[in-house]
Amino acid sequence: MKAQDYLPLTETSFFILLSLATTPKHGYAIIKEVEAMSAGRVVLAAGTLYSALRRMLEDGWIERVEDGLPSSDNRERKLYRLTDLGRRILELETERLQALVRLTSFRDVRE
Amino acid sequence: MVGHFRGHGLNLVMRLLDYLLLLYPLHFRMEFSSEIHGVLLSRLCEAKKRSHSAWFAGILREVTGLIFSILQECWHDMRKKMTNPPEQMNPNRESNRFASVSFRLSLISILCIFLMLVVLYSGFSPIPYVSLPLQLVLAILFLSIPTLTSMGSLYTGIRSLGPIRAKNQKGSWMAIFGIVFGGLVFLSMGLLYLAIWFDS
Numbered sequence: 001m002k003a004q005d006y007l008p009l010t011e012t013s014f015f016i017l018l019s020l021a022t023t024p025k026h027g028y029a030i031i032k033e034v035e036a037m038s039a040g041r042v043v044l045a046a047g048t049l050y051s052a053l054r055r056m057l058e059d060g061w062i063e064r065v066e067d068g069l070p071s072s073d074n075r076e077r078k079l080y081r082l083t084d085l086g087r088r089i090l091e092l093e094t095e096r097l098q099a100l101v102r103l104t105s106f107r108d109v110r111e
Numbered sequence: 112m113v114g115h116f117r118g119h120g121l122n123l124v125m126r127l128l129d130y131l132l133l134l135y136p137l138h139f140r141m142e143f144s145s146e147i148h149g150v151l152l153s154r155l156c157e158a159k160k161r162s163h164s165a166w167f168a169g170i171l172r173e174v175t176g177l178i179f180s181i182l183q184e185c186w187h188d189m190r191k192k193m194t195n196p197p198e199q200m201n202p203n204r205e206s207n208r209f210a211s212v213s214f215r216l217s218l219i220s221i222l223c224i225f226l227m228l229v230v231l232y233s234g235f236s237p238i239p240y241v242s243l244p245l246q247l248v249l250a251i252l253f254l255s256i257p258t259l260t261s262m263g264s265l266y267t268g269i270r271s272l273g274p275i276r277a278k279n280q281k282g283s284w285m286a287i288f289g290i291v292f293g294g295l296v297f298l299s300m301g302l303l304y305l306a307i308w309f310d311s
Contacts, residue, residue, distance in 0.1 A: 027150045045176020046150040050143045051183050078146060 003088040006059070007096060012052055015042055017061065017082065017090040024065060024081035027053070053080060061086035121159060124170055125152060131174070134181045136188035 009017070019025060019033040031044045056062045060083055067077040082090070128151050132144045151173055158169030 027146050028153050031150065031154070043172065045172050045180075046147050046154065047173070047177035047180030049150070050147050051180040054139060054143065054184070077149070 009093045024079040026077045
């Protein structure tokens, strides 16, 4: 499938991809980043996050890498990072959203 | 005292969530359950430090998220199995694991729902002059009969899936769905029962 075929993204998927755009992160860090980016509006539950991550892994948007550093409970943590396809999808979705915002600038949407 | 109670509360909630994690399809569980456990623990510890309301909101959010995620993953797994049947499966291992887990999970979910109904009922009790402990006792007595009836129905429903599953080895998902949907039916019945009681 081409990157365009996955659009439009759900808000959850968009925030997850956006949080991974800068550096690879593990699950808890993704939740915290999404919460901070949305100013507390989007709070992901762990189940919701991992279902989305599983889907993204299957579709090849993200990949798993070993962290190397064990967490406080001695479990080895996995990091998630964007693949080229994932980055392309994020770029296309951002362009789509920007186009929508531009559209509103031609019209006065406020009463 | 409150902190001590909440410390036990965290252990209890984590145990319940761990049982919920067992309802995920096998491959998902093997891949993600330890990570989900770690994230849940961090999230709930963090919420516990903030306030009571954050702690309860956190539990509610995580439990709801897990239930929806389990349903989603079971549905995904079922569709995948329908399109690509598994080459080799060991049904005995899965069914043994399922038998013990399903029993404990059913018991915990029924107790949780029952407690929730008791709290709901006592909170909206139409007899305001009765003291709170007595309200709780009355609520437990009042809700015991429908709970036992619902437990019986749920048990019969789950057991009745057994022969269907034995006929068709691919039907292991049916029992899992039986538990989840049985729980939802049970919850709806309880809420309906409460609504009828308040209405009358």
